[in-house]
Amino acid sequence: MKNNLAPLIVLAVLAALPLLGLNSYVMHILILSIMWTLAGMAWNLLGGYCGQVSFGHAAFFGMGAYSAGLIHLHLGASPWWGFLASLPVVALVALGMGSVVLRLRGPYFVLATLAIGEVLRITCENLTDFTKGTLGIMITRTWVEKTQYYYIILGLAALAFIVCRVIVHSRWGYYFVAIREDQDAAESLGIDTTRYKTIALTVSAMLTGLAGAFYTNYMGYIDPGVVFSLGEISILIIMVVMVGGVATEWGPALGAGIMVILAEYIRSLPLIGVAYQTMFGVLLIVIIIYLPNGLVGDWPVLKRKLLRRGAPA
């Protein structure tokens, strides 16, 4: 692969950051940003490259989170095993979902993903014996400091970055984009569109599940309303990718950083802080209108505009 230098430099810089002795709040922001980068890269594979927009990625995030929570609750295992436990669970659900839902095209697929996220949340709320329902699951966090969590999520994100990069440059990646651009053309060129959409969904779901499993370990507490949340998970993942750049390699990372900082900032504002979801909605609309390809995707356009404005001054 052509350009391995940039990712290595970014990784080295990120790996060195904790050595600066950042305070715990800054570390928290960084950890969340990297976690959303992971989820964003996962969503991007399906929604950005393969063009199948999912409004239900909270389903996979929540399943990952509950994999970690439930093996701890019922088996007494360390919630870190949640990473491993989540993979087959999420993969199976994604495969099943794919074989049914991915036959649907366009808005039907979008609606189906929306429904699945919500169905899982409600199921999880009602299976009180198994999941403790809305009470949620509490675990004891392994470490008090942030550093260990930081390196774990950084490692996971780096792994996901590599997975995405390899896929995007391989046959799978080309098939994903072909499906996004024209499903009939793709089908007539020998691409089994249902199969490759299912592959995109499954890989995307598994990576999202890892983010969820990390969430449980890091936050120490999960409940269905949070980890299966439409607004705070499904929509946020989409925003991360849209703001950063759909179908771009670095878009999710940039978008995640911006969204996490923005969310923290808006929430800290008096009065309007509680309406941060509304503000996100407005932001999303602005982005769709003015930067449909996100900051990374529309960077050339953006640069031209900024330069033109700057020139006469």
Add this chain to the structure above:
Amino acid sequence: MSMLEIRKLSMFFGGLAALHDVNFDVRQGEILALIGPNGAGKTTLFNCVNGFYNPSEGQVLFKGKPITGLKPHKVCNLGIARTFQVVKPLSRMSVFDNVLASAFLRNPTRKGAEDVADEVLHFTGLWDDRDQLSKGLPLGKRKRLEIARALATQPEFLLLDESFAGLNPAELDVSIDIIRGIKQQGITVMIIEHHMKVIMAISDRIVVLNFGQKIAEGTPAEISANRQVVEAYLGEEHGA
């Protein structure tokens, strides 16, 4: 030997018979032209062959085996590639990537697929445009990209739907050469075309459809001597 056999093929849309009891064969290695007025059912026949439509009645056999009702990607895997009358480029992909995506079908490794894509792009004269986004191409080249993409799946049988429509005279000559080159590679071709000059220049045999029915079949000489055809179809052209 028959490469493709169309047997009692009918396709109904509501009350409309887009195809009605159509029978003919395409022989191995030939160029067969499918002609007929607008709405005659030509594209519908392609859709029945390549799997976009499941015909209401009848069968399509490829190398003696029925392929009726198979999904398009299966049909393509068996060796039948097609182009679209209304071009369907993968717009936000470069010309090269369009062709590469198809070349992966029989060459799972990137290196192998790239070699095929290189060869096809040279053959179709699109090599110099390889880095362009396909939506930026002029129509003539987009039509050629359709052919290039189909060829990259390394087919035995090629369905070309109006690959010449909207081309200027210079582009016509280029495309005629390309299609002759395709025949020389041993690929069987069925082509839908309105351009009579092109038809007469390249086709070995012609099948004429009118209102979903086959009204004539024969060599270019036989067809241009056929009164029914002249009335139904050529008459329009000559009159215009």
